[in-house]
Amino acid sequence: MFFRNAINAEKNKDTFLSLIFVLTSLALIVFCANLVDAASEKxxxxxxxxxxxxxxxxxxxxxxxxxxxxxxxxxxxxxxxxxxxxxxxxxxxxxxxxxxxxxxxxxxxxxxxxxxxxxxxxxxxxxxxxxxxxxxxxxxxxxxxxxxxxxxxxxxxxxxxxxxxxxxxxxxxxxRKGELPKPSRARMNPRDWLGHPAPDFEVTDLEGEALSLERYRGEVVLLDFWATWCGPCIAEMPNVKKTYETYKDQKFQIIGISLDRSMEPLKAYIEKEGLGWVHYWDTTNKVSSVYRVQAIPSTFLIDGEGVIRKANLRGAALKKAVAELVKENLAKSTHTDSQ
Known part of the structure; x- marks a missing residue:
């Protein structure tokens, strides 16, 4: 009899401990749920x-x-x-x-x-x-x-x-119809765009991701029209790469718009040279026609507000202009964060 009572007492103890565990778990779940609800209201x-x-x-x-x-x-x-x-x-x-x-x-x-x-x-x-x-x-x-x-x-x-x-x-x-003014596009020189909003576009990049200028609003963007068959483009590429590596972590992005005749040489060159920025193959001239690109290389340097500030920059002039615009953009961002 004594042995049986001891067993029953042990069973009751286990049941009590299990009950305590269940109640504690429920309390923790409710507490965590309340924390999530409180955070979601912030x-x-x-x-x-x-x-x-x-x-x-x-x-x-x-x-x-x-x-x-x-x-x-x-x-x-x-x-x-x-x-x-x-x-x-x-x-x-x-x-x-x-x-x-x-x-x-x-x-x-x-x-x-x-x-x-x-x-x-x-x-x-x-x-x-x-x-x-x-x-x-x-x-x-x-x-x-x-x-x-x-x-x-x-x-x-x-x-x-x-x-x-x-x-x-x-x-x-x-x-006026409620739209921002745009420059006349007939026989345009790239520099005619200066001070005007950069036309947005919606395409799919080489990685299959959605690509638009609006996506990079708040960052300085270099829109670079080029091709692997273009000698001057390839000659300028080391400078473009160096500029990208210098400022890529300072709200600066390059969007390469390729006018190559086929995809294979474009992908091969990008992989070989390690061009780490965003690329689009403009096989139907969807983007180049909007910007009235007549020759390559053609570049447009766009500020954080989406305004074209410089065009057709090369060499040291490109690096200098990017440095100045990145500095200006970061200063605006810092000022905004402090408000």
Whole structure:
């Protein structure tokens, strides 16, 4: 009898310990779930959710993703009006609304940011986008007011967005449709692009990945039109490689646009020379025709805001221009992060 009681006592002890283990595990699960829920409510987490949607939109624009961006951005602004990057969220919201043809709603968002956050970084872009939105609505006098405010802005009046605004003010307002001015492409010299927005494109690179200029917004980009059969291109390649290796970790990217007649020599040369940047084989002249490339090598150096700053650089001139623009871009990024 005593032996049986001892066994029963041991069994009860094991059952009790098992129960304690189960309860402790459940408590840990609940605690961890609460931690995840708490983290998901933090503004930084919500901001990253918004940026993830924007990243996906850069790959392929879908109306459902734009709607999702509108929903998430609206919730964010309501919940976190004092977050350090709330001005960027305002800009993203207004831009998404305009893309969805909800232009009047976009106008209200831009105006709210400009009124409530007059010294914020994205006021510059919002003033320009506000003018474009008004032009899209046919309200050209209101558009002029936004452009003039940007041109005369004490902080942003000398930057690229203000230059676009000035160009728009010089146009016949009745012909404006809510688009940025573009240079005439007939018989263009590459340097005619200077100071103008670099035309975006959406293609697939040699690795099968989506490729666009917009994807690299915020970075300095060298758009390099070349081919393996082009003697001057090959002669310049060591300098291009050296420039890439020097600045690739400082928000600098090269996009090579090959005009080769076939894929095989292009891939072989890239592998042999170890050209580590992004490449596209422009077999149908999809990109080169947009930039009206008549001869190669042709290069376009594009700043972090998507504006063409230099063209057809070679040798030391290329290295110098990249160094200056990278330095300028990093200074802007540092200033933004400190705000």
């Amino acid at each position: 503004p930084g987490y919500k901001y990253q959710e918004i940026k993830a949607i924007v990243k996906e939109l850069k790959r392929r624009t879908k109306s459902e993703d734009l709607e999702k961006l509108v929903e998430k951005s609206t919730e964010f602004i309501t919940s976190h009006p004092k977050y350090k990057r709330v001005d960027e969220v305002y800009y993203l919201l207004g831009d998404a609304l305009v893309q969805l043809d909800r232009v009047e709603e976009g106008v209200k968002v831009f105006e709210e940011l400009i009124k409530d956050y007059p010294s914020a970084r994205y006021v510059e872009r919002c003033l320009l986008e506000l003018g474009l939105a008004y032009d899209k609505l046919g309200k050209h006098d209101a558009a002029d007011a936004a452009y003039e405010k940007l041109v005369n802005h004490p902080k942003y009046g000398s930057r690229s967005q203000a230059k676009f605004a000035k160009q728009l003010l010089e146009q016949d307002k009745t012909t």
